[in-house]
Amino acid sequence: xxxxxxxxxxxxxxxxxxxxxxxxxxxxxxxxxxxxxxxxxxxxxxxxxxxxxxxxxxxxxxxxxxxxxxxxxxxxxxxxxxxxxxxxxxxxxxxxxxxxxxxxxxxxxxxxxxxxxxxxxxxxxxxxxxxxxxxxxxxxxxxxxxxxxxxxxxxxxxxxxxxxxxxxxxxxxxxxxxxxxxxxxxxxxxxxxxxxxxxxxxxxxxxxxxxxxxxxxxxxxxxxxxxxxxxxxxxxxxxxxxxxxxxxxxxxxxxxxxxxxxxxxx
Amino acid sequence: xxxxxxxxxxxxxxxxxxxxxxxxxxxxxxxxxxxxxxxxxxxxxxxxxxxxxxxxxxxxxxxxxxxxxxxxxxxxxxxxxxxxxxxxxxxxxxxxxxxxxxxxxxxxxxxxxxxxxxxxxxxxxxxxxxxxxxxxxxxxxxxxxxxxxxxxxxxxxxxxxxxxxxxxxxxxxxxxxxxxxxxxxxxxxxxxxxxxxxxxxxxxxxxxxxxxxxxxxxxxxxxxxxxxxxxxxxxxxxxxxxxxxxxxxxxxxxxxxxxxxxxxxxxxxxxxxxxxxxxxxxxxxxxxxxxxxxxxxxxxxxxxxxxxxxxxxxxxxxxxxxxxxxxxxxxxxxxxx
Ligand SMILES: Nc1ncnc2c1ncn2[C@@H]1O[C@H](COP(=O)(O)OP(=O)(O)O)[C@@H](O)[C@H]1O
Ligand SMILES: [Mg+2]
Numbered sequence: 001x002x003x004x005x006x007x008x009x010x011x012x013x014x015x016x017x018x019x020x021x022x023x024x025x026x027x028x029x030x031x032x033x034x035x036x037x038x039x040x041x042x043x044x045x046x047x048x049x050x051x052x053x054x055x056x057x058x059x060x061x062x063x064x065x066x067x068x069x070x071x072x073x074x075x076x077x078x079x080x081x082x083x084x085x086x087x088x089x090x091x092x093x094x095x096x097x098x099x100x101x102x103x104x105x106x107x108x109x110x111x112x113x114x115x116x117x118x119x120x121x122x123x124x125x126x127x128x129x130x131x132x133x134x135x136x137x138x139x140x141x142x143x144x145x146x147x148x149x150x151x152x153x154x155x156x157x158x159x160x161x162x163x164x165x166x167x168x169x170x171x172x173x174x175x176x177x178x179x180x181x182x183x184x185x186x187x188x189x190x191x192x193x194x195x196x197x198x199x200x201x202x203x204x205x206x207x208x209x210x211x212x213x214x215x216x217x218x219x220x221x222x223x224x225x226x227x228x229x230x231x232x233x234x235x236x237x238x239x240x241x242x243x244x245x246x247x248x249x250x251x252x253x254x255x256x257x258x259x260x261x262x263x264x265x266x
Numbered sequence: 267x268x269x270x271x272x273x274x275x276x277x278x279x280x281x282x283x284x285x286x287x288x289x290x291x292x293x294x295x296x297x298x299x300x301x302x303x304x305x306x307x308x309x310x311x312x313x314x315x316x317x318x319x320x321x322x323x324x325x326x327x328x329x330x331x332x333x334x335x336x337x338x339x340x341x342x343x344x345x346x347x348x349x350x351x352x353x354x355x356x357x358x359x360x361x362x363x364x365x366x367x368x369x370x371x372x373x374x375x376x377x378x379x380x381x382x383x384x385x386x387x388x389x390x391x392x393x394x395x396x397x398x399x400x401x402x403x404x405x406x407x408x409x410x411x412x413x414x415x416x417x418x419x420x421x422x423x424x425x426x427x428x429x430x431x432x433x434x435x436x437x438x439x440x441x442x443x444x445x446x447x448x449x450x451x452x453x454x455x456x457x458x459x460x461x462x463x464x465x466x467x468x469x470x471x472x473x474x475x476x477x478x479x480x481x482x483x484x485x486x487x488x489x490x491x492x493x494x495x496x497x498x499x500x501x502x503x504x505x506x507x508x509x510x511x512x513x514x515x516x517x518x519x520x521x522x523x524x525x526x527x528x529x530x531x532x533x534x535x536x537x538x539x540x541x542x543x544x545x546x547x548x549x550x551x552x553x554x555x556x557x558x559x560x561x562x563x564x565x566x567x568x569x570x571x572x573x574x575x576x577x578x579x580x581x582x583x584x585x586x587x588x589x590x591x592x593x594x595x596x597x598x599x600x601x602x603x
Contacts, residue, residue: 085488100485102483105475112475113475113479119472127467129467136472176490
């Protein structure tokens with residue numbers, strides 16, 4: 001069973017907590033005192049109009065942006081001083097709103113880059129076909145293939161991203177994020193560019209890979225996906241959290257209806 | 267969980283409508299086979315050539331192979347690092363002078379001086395890359411140019427070690443008893459073939475793929491633990507090691523080193539060779555690049571006044587291609603793997 005390959009080694013405790021995050025660019029406040037409590041085993045949705053600061057919030061969590069104030073911790077570990085690469089080492093991965101696959105690598109190889117941190121082969125194996133390095137490469141290929149298969153795009157494994165439709169590229173990015181069994185999975189508009197069938201498959205695949213140790217956060221404009229997938233939802237508007245709760249509670253929130261659902265007619 | 271819910275999509279549906287042009291990730295399998303056979307044929311012909319031809323041709327070809335290695339060192343930097351260097355003559359000279367100085371002053375042969383040249387190239391690559399790791403594009407190219415510019419002065423200044431203007435001779439054999447022309451030729455050929463094989467393997471390695479991702483999307487790479495500093499320092503160390511190897515082979519094959527073999531022009535020519543070979547890291551691409559930059563100056567030596575004009579034209583082409591980014595390169599055939 002393929003999904004067994006993506007199952008976690010063991011559930012890990014510890015929530016991803018953000019407290020009082022502020023972020024500004026040249027006087028423009030992009031995030032204003034954002035508090036987040038992202039629990040393992042729950043899918044958290046992050047919604048809000050364009051420009052609300054969702055991607056910026058992801059960038060703060062992964063360390064690409066330094067918040068001007070506030071603190072971020074994963075379990076007992078404070079993340080504020082850690083580089084993006086160090087946070088990746090703690091099991092935080094993400095997909096990007098704008099496609100970020102290498103055009104020089106096949107889809108399978110792109111997914112294999114998601115395993116970089118868990119691979120140990122040295123420089124000798126990079127230039128010589130040593131047994132250890134080959135075994136590791138084959139293992140990485142198997143795992144990457146399993147991740148592609150999980151998302152239903154194994155047939156595209158040996159094609160290059162520029163040859164693939166946006167939907168497949170998007171799923172490839174998610175496969176790359178999933179392949180290393182992350183502790184935290186941040187998905188930035190995973191259904192953007194996907195058709196209805198692909199979106200449905202994505203929703204199912206995400207539900208399938210969800211497990212009690214995983215913190216999954218999804219930024220998305222597709223309300224069907226959000227409502228089907230998420231256990232909790234944060235609503236962001238102009239850099240502020242204006243509502244937070246179960247899908248039903250958020251859908252019923254008058255403020256949310258006014259600024260977001262009503263206005264955008266999603 | 268049944269398998270029917272998994273929508274396995276046929277490959278034909280996955281191919282982008284605009285995807286008729288193959289992207290450079292992997293050439294078509296038939297093409298790859300053809301290329302492998304072509305490379306094997308070329309190696310076979312080159313391997314038996316010494317039995318059939320005169321020593322001047324062998325000498326020229328040995329220099330071609332050495333220059334092809336230098337071209338490869340630049341192509342690796344461009345392909346995996348996305349950066350351009352016009353100062354690689356510095357690292358080539360480092361390898362060449364290591365061989366010459368270790369023989370002249372310490373009586374050491376290639377068995378020791380070749381590994382020493384590799385090690386020195388590696389260290390020099392690190393020493394250049396660490397302070398310059400945040401530079402890119404034209405700034406990095408200019409920084410590398412500074413290396414190449416100071417080199418001849420340095421060599422002339424350190425006359426006691428380097429022989430000044432005159433340079434040094436290399437006369438020790440690698441394998442005593444074998445003809446000189448034969449040893450030079452086969453060492454250069456073996457080095458080139460082994461480097462091409464190693465680079466072909468590198469393309470599929472963890473480090474090679476990490477570098478290709480970092481080149482296309484540095485931020486995405488960082489989110490998977492591949493830092494920019496690691497990428498830059500690794501690729502420079504690799505490229506400089508290769509350049510130094512090419513210098514060591516060049517010194518042995520030509521049996522002489524002197525400052526005017528390592529001017530700024532040499533560095534520019536390596537880049538020209540790399541562009542002519544479409545930045546490929548295959549044997550054929552390297553041979554084309556190395557061949558052009560070795561043979562054209564040899565045959566044009568009689569052309570006299572035209573030489574600077576041709577150099578200028580070559581420089582212009584490089585500048586145009588380098589500045590046009592992927593725009594102009596799109597019209598070139600797929601890059602060699
Ligand atoms: N690097 C940056 N420099 C300046 N402004 C930025 C930067 N990143 C984001 N912003 C601004 O922050 C606001 C929120 O952007 P973003 O986080 O992308 O919103 P969302 O993902 O919710 O659509 C926008 O007004 C955007 O212009
Ligand atoms: Mg966004």
